[in-house]
Amino acid sequence: MAPGNPDDTLIGEEAVIALLAPLAEGHAGAFGLEDDCALLTPPPGSGLVLKTDPVAEGVHFLPGDAPEDIAWKALAVNVSDLAAKGATPIGYLMALSFPEAPARTWMAHFVEGLRAAQTAFGCHLLGGDTDRRPGPLTVSITVIGSVLQGGMVRRTTAPAGATLLVSGTIGDAALGLALLRDPALASAWGLSPAEAEHLVRRYRRPEPRLALAPLLRRHAAAAMDLSDGLIKDLERMLRGSGLSGRLLAAAVPLSDPARKVVAREPERLAHLLTAGDDYEVLAAVPPSACAPLRSAAATTAGVPLTEIGTVEFSGWPEAGSGLHVEGPDGTPLTFARTGWVHF
């Protein structure tokens, strides 16, 4: 369904705002989207955690993707950062830019996707802007969450000797995107329709690991969400922390369908480790905290955490990478491309 479906009524900015306004109910300071600004009264004693991560057609979602999915993903990729920081979502601002006026039906479905996402994540629309301009449909969300003061989990505070953990499974979204671009891959990979659908859903409907947030605050020395590829993001954490690290590729958790694909095409493993769009949490955890954290994650959050490597005691080198990746056969793995390149 295209935003400007010709069978449908194209609508203007006032109609778009009217459709969005119900998403602002429940936050008095959104003023029903009838003011120029939103007002947020911070929870007493809290810090606010802020993130902006726009998504654009052709970059983060595909032309013709369902508006519900576009909306879900636009909010989820931002909330995923909050989860990794140990924060609780409060609300978001959203700037929509359309290449042409949207159709009423498309917009109504987009609002439904946002409603589902904000209900799942516990936040409200606070305000925003809509505009028309050439170029791809873009949804620019800025999300605001809260942590108790001092409670934000940092990215660059990984200590030497820490264990590296990731949530869920890695690389599913990359395979889902590959399947959307070439549906014939499903049979080439020997995937059932349900398996293929699982991978596609992981691309379109990332699930921010909000249930992990309180556990990360308690146990993690450092954490970040994985959006640009495990290797690239882990390098960022280590470099920022000034330390080298070791990753066991064979330990990286894969879903059953991803495991099937890698069994048929072992060279796909490097793709899964670098493609991005995972929206899982990477955490550096003191070894003594690993068992209680993993146990609590499995039981209270329902999210598996897997040990994939360690933070070394040696510093990050001046040149080259300080991340040593051991391949499944025990030899070092190197990567032509460590992750998503923004430019």
Added chain:
Amino acid sequence: MAPGNPDDTLIGEEAVIALLAPLAEGHAGAFGLEDDCALLTPPPGSGLVLKTDPVAEGVHFLPGDAPEDIAWKALAVNVSDLAAKGATPIGYLMALSFPEAPARTWMAHFVEGLRAAQTAFGCHLLGGDTDRRPGPLTVSITVIGSVLQGGMVRRTTAPAGATLLVSGTIGDAALGLALLRDPALASAWGLSPAEAEHLVRRYRRPEPRLALAPLLRRHAAAAMDLSDGLIKDLERMLRGSGLSGRLLAAAVPLSDPARKVVAREPERLAHLLTAGDDYEVLAAVPPSACAPLRSAAATTAGVPLTEIGTVEFSGWPEAGSGLHVEGPDGTPLTFARTGWVHF
């Protein structure tokens, strides 16, 4: 200067972040742009005022505009909203999207423009995102300010009988844009180079009326910034407040060059009242507060405020507009287009 000037080195995301990082100094919770999120500790007892208003090449600025000017305007149009709400800027998040990797020189000038703007407005870069995608260069800023709790000046609280005031002068940016599109207009309008330059500068370098913020908190019953055109924005304030209003077109303050243009082309007046990009403040003020507010604005803020009309005692009508505009000759003025149409 184009973002991707071929005579210059094109730079990647890490180099862009390195150039931006100095703008984040002075706000500890920006973590030198090295974390996924920013942390903001709200001033005790305050509410936060939030706004997002992206600018895009070809819509809010022109291809080839100087990067310093693009940067200034991108921040200024957001801060202008804070000023009208009586808020004090704290910081901003910025998502940059480039159609191609930017050149180092372009980016350095862009950073200089941001530095000048954030210094003038008293805020810091907190975080953001950079990406490449097709379409126009886009700068998506979300700005955060603070007010004492209960202190935000609302848009839709204009009371019956209030006087309508605007800051500065109206329509200059519209004329500046017209001059940029057709430089021959300067001589057709009989403008000196300095007068033409004044109008162009008003388009490129809007000045948020931050000095008015404390005065608006004290005296204004309602206020908003003017971005989409005086007529359209005033209609929004009145409709939201549920009241009709009256505007005297001849009372609307014009700069000397704008006055010259209207003297030659009286039909331009409607253009100036509807074109937008003014970034002045519109306020509804109880009549008794007008004299002290105007006096304080002129003396302590250095910004003239002009009475342009009144909020009526009659409600906003179910159909049509409740804004009655009296033209310079005393007859009603109507508008084919009341302001900037976002779609």
